[in-house]
Amino acid sequence: MELLLFRLYGPLASWGEIAVGENRHSANYPSKSAILGLVGAALGIERSDDAQQVVLQQSYQVAVEVFSTGQLLRDYHTAQVPDSAGKFVYRTRRDELVLGKERLGTILSSREYRSDALAVVALRALADAPFSLMQIEEKLRKPLFHLYLGRKSCPLAAPLNPQLLTEQADLLTAFKAHLHKPLLPRKQVDGAAGQPVQQDAYWLNAGGERHYYWEGEPQDFAKDIDLQRRQTRIRHDQPLSRKRWQFAPRQEHYFYQGGE
Numbered sequence: 001m002e003l004l005l006f007r008l009y010g011p012l013a014s015w016g017e018i019a020v021g022e023n024r025h026s027a028n029y030p031s032k033s034a035i036l037g038l039v040g041a042a043l044g045i046e047r048s049d050d051a052q053q054v055v056l057q058q059s060y061q062v063a064v065e066v067f068s069t070g071q072l073l074r075d076y077h078t079a080q081v082p083d084s085a086g087k088f089v090y091r092t093r094r095d096e097l098v099l100g101k102e103r104l105g106t107i108l109s110s111r112e113y114r115s116d117a118l119a120v121v122a123l124r125a126l127a128d129a130p131f132s133l134m135q136i137e138e139k140l141r142k143p144l145f146h147l148y149l150g151r152k153s154c155p156l157a158a159p160l161n162p163q164l165l166t167e168q169a170d171l172l173t174a175f176k177a178h179l180h181k182p183l184l185p186r187k188q189v190d191g192a193a194g195q196p197v198q199q200d201a202y203w204l205n206a207g208g209e210r211h212y213y214w215e216g217e218p219q220d221f222a223k224d225i226d227l228q229r230r231q232t233r234i235r236h237d238q239p240l241s242r243k244r245w246q247f248a249p250r251q252e253h254y255f256y257q258g259g260e
Contacts, residue, residue, distance in 0.1 A: 039123070060123055
């Protein structure tokens with residue numbers, strides 16, 4: 001099994017769930033739509049390019065190892081925007097405020113974020129994937145568009161540290177082989193394989209427990225662990241159209257591994 005692993009960390013992240021009315025909830029781990037959105041941005045794929053976006057979401061599977069879910073933060077958000085005017089498109093914020101002045105209205109929402117959350121993502125390419133994992137690794141180091149954690153207001157706070165791992169027996173083996181780099185630019189040695197740097201783990205309150213989420217077959221996660229305690233869930237985060245904010249349901253598995 002060939003996998004590309006990279007970490008996601010920032011002071012704020014928002015992993016969107018189903019939005020009802022004014023409430024914009026966040027999950028406590030990265031969604032597939034957010035992960036593939038970040039990968040697409042690194043590759044230079046436009047959000048409006050539905051054809052490329054569909055190919056992207058059909059060609060890769062994701063798995064997530066959560067070290068810290070962070071703290072929940074809620075923001076009462078107000079935004080003044082004009083309503084739609086046929087096929088007219090406002091190109092900039094200035095256009096919205098000047099050209100759409102007579103159509104301005106206020107949108108109120110309650111938005112959730114995760115503060116100081118740390119996760120590692122494993123990306124797996126399926127047959128006929130348009131980009132190899134090596135190409136994606138290169139673009140994650142030198143992205144074509146800005147990268148963010150779910151929302152544009154949530155920038156990365158540490159390098160993604162992508163690592164391409166080949167000939168891995170399963171997902172758990174790959175996660176345990178991932179070499180963690182220090183989050184802070186200090187004179188710290190790298191963490192042990194599969195473990196964050198000790199000081200990072202301390203201030204993130206990341207103990208020994210882990211939460212794992214993955215697509216595919218249950219045995220893709222680990223071949224030597226009893227997975228009877230796993231959960232199989234349905235999550236609505238499979239992108240259909242990013243222009244219309246449409247997402248389809250998909251199946252994923254969850255496994256909790258307690259610390260010492």
